[in-house]
Amino acid sequence: TRSTRPQRLLGAVQKNATRGDPGSVIQAIDHYCRNKEWAMNVGDEKGCILDSVVSEVNPATVLELGTYCGYSTVRIARLLPPHAKLITLEFNPAVAAIARQVIAWAGLEDKVQLVEGASGDFIPRIKEQFGVKTFDLVFLDHWKEYYLPDTKLMEECGLLRKGSVLLADNVVCPGAPDYLEYVRSSPRYESRYFKSHLEYTKVEDGLEKSVFLG
Ligand SMILES: CCCNc1ncnc2c1ncn2[C@@H]1O[C@H](/C=C/CNC(=O)c2cc(-c3ccc(F)cc3)cc(O)c2O)[C@@H](O)[C@H]1O
Numbered sequence: 001t002r003s004t005r006p007q008r009l010l011g012a013v014q015k016n017a018t019r020g021d022p023g024s025v026i027q028a029i030d031h032y033c034r035n036k037e038w039a040m041n042v043g044d045e046k047g048c049i050l051d052s053v054v055s056e057v058n059p060a061t062v063l064e065l066g067t068y069c070g071y072s073t074v075r076i077a078r079l080l081p082p083h084a085k086l087i088t089l090e091f092n093p094a095v096a097a098i099a100r101q102v103i104a105w106a107g108l109e110d111k112v113q114l115v116e117g118a119s120g121d122f123i124p125r126i127k128e129q130f131g132v133k134t135f136d137l138v139f140l141d142h143w144k145e146y147y148l149p150d151t152k153l154m155e156e157c158g159l160l161r162k163g164s165v166l167l168a169d170n171v172v173c174p175g176a177p178d179y180l181e182y183v184r185s186s187p188r189y190e191s192r193y194f195k196s197h198l199e200y201t202k203v204e205d206g207l208e209k210s211v212f213l214g
Pocket residue numbers: 040041042065066067068069089090091092095117118119120141142143144146169170173174198199
């Protein structure tokens with residue numbers, strides 16, 4: 001049977017990237033997706049904005065919603081300080097299996113905990129199950145209609161503290177209008193839009209950075 005897009009993306013990593021070299025894994029995926037087959041990775045242009053926010057926050061605890069093939073997982077984990085932890089949630093087992101191999105190829109498995117399951121089920125259990133009190137940084141890149149409900153759930157579960165940073169991909173394309181309205185109008189967030197482009201295209205997209213004020 002025909003391979004899947006994630007399988008072909010993993011093949012490009014195994015063929016073109018050096019084991020243990022996260023930068024080469026990022027480059028291999030970007031080259032493949034720009035020249036051979038588009039895929040919904042945050043990409044190199046928005047990826048640089050992601051890098052700058054990660055470096056600025058210098059987080060000890062990170063939550064990523066929607067691992068997909070692990071491209072942004074690798075981008076974030078490669079910048080984390082030694083004992084920092086990144087928990088990434090992915091509910092499609094076949095996709096999670098690919099992401100595990102991409103993260104391993106980059107040599108970052110010690111910094112990453114990939115959890116298979118749906119965000120709505122896991123967010124309420126993260127505290128007791130993973131010993132995390134609050135997240136310094138949350139990267140939202142899963143199904144766009146879940147950005148808002150999952151943000152409200154994180155608030156309710158006490159997973160955000162004064163200064164926690166939410167960074168959301170695709171707030172223009174495909175768009176997350178209810179989420180944007182919420183973080184931009186709520187007095188509990190200081191929000192800022194980073195204009196960019198949809199990965200590997202000239203279409204406008206951007207990242208919304210929202211600081212929780214407690
Ligand atoms: C229960 C559903 C909500 N909770 C969830 N919990 C855990 N994992 C979840 C998840 N939702 C989705 N996922 C996983 O995240 C991934 C989904 C990401 C959704 N992303 C997009 O739709 C997306 C789409 C585009 C896109 C843009 C333009 C276009 F023409 C076509 C696509 C660009 C992007 O950058 C995107 O991120 C999958 O691997 C899915 O299995």
